[in-house]
Amino acid sequence: MHELRKDPLLGRWVAVLSDSKAPGEYSVPSEDIEELNCMLCSGREKETPPEITAIRREGTQPNTPGWWARVIPSFKPILQIEGDLGRRGVGMYDRMNSIGANEILIETPEHNKKPEDMGFEQMVRILTIYKNRIADLERDSRMRYIFIYKDSGKGAGAVYSHPHSQIVATPVIPKRVKEELDGTKQYYSYKERCIFCDMMREELRSGDRIIFETRNFVAFCPYAPTFPFEFWIMPKRHSCTFQDISRDEIDDLGLMLSSVIKNMRLILKEPPYNYVIHTAPNRIPRRNYWHTLGEDFHWHIEIIPRLARTSGLELGSGFYVLTTSPEDAAKYLREV
């Protein structure tokens, strides 16, 4: 029999169907992004906005070939770095200027090479850049949140087919982040424990939804996800901000992330997908220390293959239907 499950963090109920679809039963649209002329490829550095940072072979110059990974400002930024916030009311409504940052991290020099196929060292470079960009951008006191995500494939909202991720700094805390912080806080005030640490312990104990475990990280399908085959990667060490990740943890995460993404691509036949880093809001500098909103938060990565279109039901009600149970999804992803 089908069942309803409650997401303990967001309080959202989802329906889990009892007759799980196997990975092969999803007909994933393999739409191409038209791109005859990719500006993200190595060799075209002069045609992009000047690079913000890059990891390059020794002796190569900025804005020339020789890089493994490279960050540039967005070609069409939604948020702009110059100006003040200009927050004000408009009748009963509220508006502010679109201040912030919009950067593209080009994940590989070659168009058709995916970072996870280049070996885990490439993933380590990407993660290192994520860490450095957050640390740099959070110094700007106008910014409240740094959001890092990857779109792969047209069905996942990607604009480029060249492997890339995006870095967005916003002057507001996005709604979904606020909800996660609220959920964490509520649980903490009731139990005096981190909800994510508890979740991880529960998952490791039961083992039903575990995909992969390393010394520092656990990959698992959450009990009440919103999408079939959605899974999370969580550090075992309680830490609210991604940018506090250690060198050792980055190595470990690079290995895990490249491995689980390759497995997911294999069993779901190259699906469009997103991943998103969920981390605490920017630290606010106080006299002698940094103050963090959401100390009780626990950063993690959510990976979402886009196997189906959302209908009016999900869109309007936030009630999601899982056509594959998280237990079955974890089994498929674990036993590749």
Place this chain on the structure above:
Amino acid sequence: MHELRKDPLLGRWVAVLSDSKAPGEYSVPSEDIEELNCMLCSGREKETPPEITAIRREGTQPNTPGWWARVIPSFKPILQIEGDLGRRGVGMYDRMNSIGANEILIETPEHNKKPEDMGFEQMVRILTIYKNRIADLERDSRMRYIFIYKDSGKGAGAVYSHPHSQIVATPVIPKRVKEELDGTKQYYSYKERCIFCDMMREELRSGDRIIFETRNFVAFCPYAPTFPFEFWIMPKRHSCTFQDISRDEIDDLGLMLSSVIKNMRLILKEPPYNYVIHTAPNRIPRRNYWHTLGEDFHWHIEIIPRLARTSGLELGSGFYVLTTSPEDAAKYLREV
């Protein structure tokens, strides 16, 4: 310059780009739903589950042709009507049985005829059935919410190409509904006024985002929507539940809904779209009266053309980017 706007109800910030895209600049995927063998068409009544209700020509029998609109149970229900809720904990998590109702309203007897093209009387029949189904289903005390929505086109998550809407009764209040109730309540406790009534007054005063106005209803683009060309239809009379709509209001709404949908289809070139009825949760029978959770709510319909895929940004953060401003969208929809 781009700006950020805050949704006064949900507290969600969205980015509105200053260089609005015109309707023709969206390349809407016109994917077909493969359906050689439509069981929703007139003439195949015996092959569907027995009808729950229908509006038919006088003298015709249930489960035979002669109907204008017909409700059947879902072929593959997510929720089932028999059984008890069986709510219990599973470790730290919560689950319950998937109790509820899943019905399909077949909106027209002919596969290729859309209800709005059959004249406003057909839309009135559909709205009348919505009203009656909610009134009937809310009598079941296990049900907390009745959700009515329409998926049109594969890009909007539709499973059938035959015009249809769905009626879903859930034993829980869906997350998004809860958020709207909370937002309404917060505003009410601060202002002692209905936020939707205030919004409508503000919209009618400024006029910038108004699409269409009748005696009983207003159609407008909200100040901070989540999707380009999203618009709402709201009754002028404060009422928390859709099922309290009067005969006179149904006529008026039928006319407005069929007209704005036709206009939207015209300017956006037959986009996939959803509409969703946002109404208060089911009334709970008390001794001598019905008690409604969310008396201060104000029912309305949200119509969402699906012009772009959501990316990791929207999915992970709830921060949406509007590529057409609501003011421009309203202008296009008004001036068809």
